[in-house]
Amino acid sequence: MHIVLDDIHKRYGRVHANRGVSLEVRAGTIHGVLGENGAGKSTLMRILAGYTRPTSGRILLDGDEVRWRTPAEAVARGVGMLYQDPMDFLAMTALENYALGRPWVPARELRRDLEARAAELGFAVHPEMPLERLTVGERQQLELLRLLSLGVGVLILDEPTTGISGVQREILFAALRRLAEQGRSVLLVSHKLEDVEALCDEVTVLRQGAVAGRAERPFRTRELLEMMFGQPPAVPRRVAGAPGEPVLVFRDAWATGGRAGLRGCSTTIREGEVVGLAGVEGAGQNAFLRLAAGLNRPYRGGVEVCGAPAEGYRRLRQRGVAFLPSGRLEEGLVAGLSVLDHFALGRTRIPFLAPWRGAAERAEGAIRRYRIRGEPGTPVEALSGGNQQRVLLALLPERPRLLLLESPTRGLDLESAHWVWEQLLAHKARGTTIVFSSPELDEILMVAERVLVFHDGALVADVKAAETSVAELGSAIAGKTPPAPARTPSPEAVVEAP
Amino acid sequence: MNEFSLVLLAASVVATAAPILLASLGETLTERAGLINLSLDGTILLAAMAAFAVAHDTGSVGLGFAAAAAVGGAVAALVGFAGVILGVSQVAVGFVLTLMCRDLAYFLGNPYSRIQGPQVPPLPVPGLAELPVLGPLLFRHNAVVYLSLLLVPALWWVLYRTKWGLEVRAVGEHPEAAYARGIAPRQVQMVCAVVGGALVGLAGAAYSLALKPGWGRPQGAEGIGWIALALVIFGGWHPVKVALGAVLFALLQVAGIPLQEAFPSVPAQVFQVAPFPLMIFTLLFMGLSQRESVERWAEGRPWAKRLVGAFRGAAPRALGRPMKGG
Numbered sequence: 085m086h087i088v089l090d091d092i093h094k095r096y097g098r099v100h101a102n103r104g105v106s107l108e109v110r111a112g113t114i115h116g117v118l119g120e121n122g123a124g125k126s127t128l129m130r131i132l133a134g135y136t137r138p139t140s141g142r143i144l145l146d147g148d149e150v151r152w153r154t155p156a157e158a159v160a161r162g163v164g165m166l167y168q169d170p171m172d173f174l175a176m177t178a179l180e181n182y183a184l185g186r187p188w189v190p191a192r193e194l195r196r197d198l199e200a201r202a203a204e205l206g207f208a209v210h211p212e213m214p215l216e217r218l219t220v221g222e223r224q225q226l227e228l229l230r231l232l233s234l235g236v237g238v239l240i241l242d243e244p245t246t247g248i249s250g251v252q253r254e255i256l257f258a259a260l261r262r263l264a265e266q267g268r269s270v271l272l273v274s275h276k277l278e279d280v281e282a283l284c285d286e287v288t289v290l291r292q293g294a295v296a297g298r299a300e301r302p303f304r305t306r307e308l309l310e311m312m313f314g315q316p317p318a319v320p321r322r323v324a325g326a327p328g329e330p331v332l333v334f335r336d337a338w339a340t341g342g343r344a345g346l347r348g349c350s351t352t353i354r355e356g357e358v359v360g361l362a363g364v365e366g367a368g369q370n371a372f373l374r375l376a377a378g379l380n381r382p383y384r385g386g387v388e389v390c391g392a393p394a395e396g397y398r399r400l401r402q403r404g405v406a407f408l409p410s411g412r413l414e415e416g417l418v419a420g421l422s423v424l425d426h427f428a429l430g431r432t433r434i435p436f437l438a439p440w441r442g443a444a445e446r447a448e449g450a451i452r453r454y455r456i457r458g459e460p461g462t463p464v465e466a467l468s469g470g471n472q473q474r475v476l477l478a479l480l481p482e483r484p485r486l487l488l489l490e491s492p493t494r495g496l497d498l499e500s501a502h503w504v505w506e507q508l509l510a511h512k513a514r515g516t517t518i519v520f521s522s523p524e525l526d527e528i529l530m531v532a533e534r535v536l537v538f539h540d541g542a543l544v545a546d547v548k549a550a551e552t553s554v555a556e557l558g559s560a561i562a563g564k565t566p567p568a569p570a571r572t573p574s575p576e577a578v579v580e581a582p
Numbered sequence: 583m584n585e586f587s588l589v590l591l592a593a594s595v596v597a598t599a600a601p602i603l604l605a606s607l608g609e610t611l612t613e614r615a616g617l618i619n620l621s622l623d624g625t626i627l628l629a630a631m632a633a634f635a636v637a638h639d640t641g642s643v644g645l646g647f648a649a650a651a652a653v654g655g656a657v658a659a660l661v662g663f664a665g666v667i668l669g670v671s672q673v674a675v676g677f678v679l680t681l682m683c684r685d686l687a688y689f690l691g692n693p694y695s696r697i698q699g700p701q702v703p704p705l706p707v708p709g710l711a712e713l714p715v716l717g718p719l720l721f722r723h724n725a726v727v728y729l730s731l732l733l734v735p736a737l738w739w740v741l742y743r744t745k746w747g748l749e750v751r752a753v754g755e756h757p758e759a760a761y762a763r764g765i766a767p768r769q770v771q772m773v774c775a776v777v778g779g780a781l782v783g784l785a786g787a788a789y790s791l792a793l794k795p796g797w798g799r800p801q802g803a804e805g806i807g808w809i810a811l812a813l814v815i816f817g818g819w820h821p822v823k824v825a826l827g828a829v830l831f832a833l834l835q836v837a838g839i840p841l842q843e844a845f846p847s848v849p850a851q852v853f854q855v856a857p858f859p860l861m862i863f864t865l866l867f868m869g870l871s872q873r874e875s876v877e878r879w880a881e882g883r884p885w886a887k888r889l890v891g892a893f894r895g896a897a898p899r900a901l902g903r904p905m906k907g908g
Contacts, residue, residue: 156764
């Protein structure tokens, strides 16, 4: 289907999320919508999918102007969207999810239909399995199949590669290419250059709610980065340093949590090391971090932090341990409190009274130093994801001994991500040990010195970042034989260089 | 105790359970759609009063039940309107309404206090009522009891086997996603609120026109609304488990009668009040099955694992949270 978005504006109160965006997608092509966080990509796509109504502007499908009142209307006309926050039902089975939103069909027939469609695209489905036991990638595949079964000719995918494994990404991209060959139009929204470069025929770049430029394959990375950011962001540099005393010791530790828990993990992490934890979602990395932070206890084995057995997080904080959870609003910050309130929390010298004056100074200072887009009085939930992460970083203690980070750059654009790492590596230069998990192998290889790979709860590989590659780590993550040491190119070769 | 009186006792458990079943299953439907109607306790009393007053004045038990359902539906519609349409805190609105409805019931019901009125006639099922044991146990009750018993499989069937039930559960889980699939979440929630509320209203009528006929202060239905709310939570929002809980509570209430005969020295009030704390403790005990440590203990003990699994039930994810946007 041929799509034209013509001069779309969207205002939320004083915020102007889309400022006259125009975009054209030819039938049978894959069109990328690229931009950093908060550039207005999702808003624009929600407008096309009928979930949000534009303040002004026109949508033309094959030359006809359409005005959606509901997303269901858009689907009926052949426009379907995979939202960034999955729009599915975790407590229900895959088949029930598939059945919702369509005329009633006998379960057996529907099941056959689902399995046939899945086989066609090379997806694995588990019709009777509750969705909460599937991975993000599997849920995405199911939702894709559902939209296709409703006959959509335009497919919008909002950040589809966040939280899925490399293998699932390849399966997804192959499927999208096939769908485009069949004459469907695909819109891929992403803040990741490599997604767009790998898949798209054309790309429209948004910046601050407006179109910053367009490009066609073959893309020039530098050009795209300039359109996204004005100027390309600098890559953080690894800082050298010799490891010192053991800071974190795992002795055959077993714990629950995540999909697989942690099964019999033994390792030692020394002062000044930067260690990346790799693995598919829930394979043990987060269970590892939560044990180290004292947020969970091993049911067998032991964990030592800074030379003494681990205790609860409150106690460990006094030993210089700091933990940054991936759920920023769920666990890291207190929704409803302002930036200033956060600086006043938990640092009282006089009991009972809140240290407002000191907090105000520190909040102002942090906003300036960390370039947080907000005021001291801004509620944290009103900040963008990148700015929330900046607040969390600003709240870290001055000189932590051990920093534990869960996906520290989740959902951040390249510039913010690099900026975050610059700050973190500055801590490392002062002797802080950093242990972090990340779904992005490139990120791990960029900043870590050492990589621990988890598969199904077990620590399956422990390698130096300089002596391994994405391909080797990928096979270890998938549970294949651990990578053989030292025969690989340096990590700089795999880090995408802008 | 001989066999005959045991059967009679069991039959009175079935009769006592009827209003508890109606109320807790009605609330189950409402909460499955994501709405909490906390006004149950007051609604039951107001509906009980309305049922008795209408039945007394018109001489028609049927009209009494209709009035009770209307009262229950109307109060629930208020909670729904405030919570779903206006986006006000459902808990606050429900709490205020429960207190208001109770006082309103005592105030408006004053002229009807302690007077004779009509009752639901017994309705033995022809043929089945003559069966040994099963006959007196299940088939010599009144229409309300039959309705409450049929409601258990009916609600299960609606929730888990029909398209509408699937949509109700979807709305309770993730209203925004339901909206994206062409369902009108607010409409579904309003319908579930009113239908669930009407069932709660029928529970009130089941007290004042059948189980504890008449009106007074106290009526005897006080506290049942809170028990029904607790049953929904600990029954894991599943109609069959909720129903089992309701029957258990009825058993605790009925067991007081023979126990009182057996221990005449214990004050009668103890047996009247005991079911409430006992039920709370039972529910707490069942709630333990959600704990991770219990789960770990059950690992490797197949019978315990099955038991723990049977008690497990998660709240609808969007329970009490109004839909955003759309």
